[in-house]
Amino acid sequence: DGGITQSPKYLFRKEGQNVTLSCEQNLNHDAMYWYRQDPGQGLRLIYYSQIVNDFQKGDIAEGYSVSREKKESFPLTVTSAQKNPTAFYLCASNPPQGNQPQHFGDGTRLSIL
Amino acid sequence: QQQVKQSPQSLIVQKGGISIINCAYENTAFDYFPWYQQFPGKGPALLIAIRPDVSEKKEGRFTISFNKSAKQFSLHIMDSQPGDSATYFCAASYPRGGTASKLTFGTGTRLQVTL
Numbered sequence: 001d002g003g004i005t006q007s008p009k010y011l012f013r014k015e016g017q018n019v020t021l022s023c024e025q026n027l028n029h030d031a032m033y034w035y036r037q038d039p040g041q042g043l044r045l046i047y048y049s050q051i052v053n054d055f056q057k058g059d060i061a062e063g064y065s066v067s068r069e070k071k072e073s074f075p076l077t078v079t080s081a082q083k084n085p086t087a088f089y090l091c092a093s094n095p096p097q098g099n100q101p102q103h104f105g106d107g108t109r110l111s112i113l
Numbered sequence: 114q115q116q117v118k119q120s121p122q123s124l125i126v127q128k129g130g131i132s133i134i135n136c137a138y139e140n141t142a143f144d145y146f147p148w149y150q151q152f153p154g155k156g157p158a159l160l161i162a163i164r165p166d167v168s169e170k171k172e173g174r175f176t177i178s179f180n181k182s183a184k185q186f187s188l189h190i191m192d193s194q195p196g197d198s199a200t201y202f203c204a205a206s207y208p209r210g211g212t213a214s215k216l217t218f219g220t221g222t223r224l225q226v227t228l
Contacts, residue, residue, distance in 0.1 A: 004156075031214070040122070042202060042218040043157070058215070090156050094214060101147055102216060104156030 002027045004105035006091050011110045013078065013085060021076045021108045023091035029103070030096045032074040036060060037088040037107070046089075049074055078110060086111050117205050119219025126226050132190040134222045136203035139184065143205040145214070148177065148188050151200045151221075160201070161188070193226045200224070 035043040045058030049068040063082025092102040149157035163177040176189040203219040
């Protein structure tokens with residue numbers, strides 16, 4: 001079955017620690033995205049990537065970093081600079097044609113210890 | 114100009130009733146308007162989408178109504194069922210160069226369908 005796999009499902013971060021969230025897709029999609037979801041605020045775009053080795057900042061990129069070394073993978077690192085990291089993080093991808101629907105993974109819930 | 118405003122924030126509907134969720138946008142360059150359904154602990158899933166060249170699109174019990182002049186679009190769920198209880202997000206995007214389509218999301222509507 002094609003889809004997007006996010007891991008882990010739950011993650012805990014200590015103060016001052018960087019953590020990395022995994023996102024893998026086997027849909028052969030070029031574009032991939034990371035969103036942050038907070039209660040009552042909808043989904044906000046953190047970073048997106050159109051092709052391998054290229055990525056762009058979204059609306060709330062501060063305190064986050066990404067890499068895109070393989071088409072299938074788009075990991076997100078939540079750095080210690082992100083002072084309010086507690087949220088539900090969602091990864092998405094879409095096919096290469098413009099304005100195609102985005103497919104989402106089932107998210108990672110990050111909490112602070 | 115990038116905002117998409119969604120209302121209501123929450124909605125309680127009796128089984129068999131009609132659920133209506135509304136969204137409004139400012140950016141006239143938006144040309145793709147999807148609705149997503151999200152269950153607790155899951156990612157959003159595409160429910161139905163519309164482009165501005167049509168005023169209505171229906172898929173089963175779900176209908177999008179689109180009013181280009183008013184810059185509004187709405188989701189109607191006919192014969193609402195308890196299994197429809199979820200959070201619904203409207204979104205909008207406009208064409209950009211390349212493959213990425215940046216979606217702007219509404220803030221979500223939590224729907225509860227009671228027996």
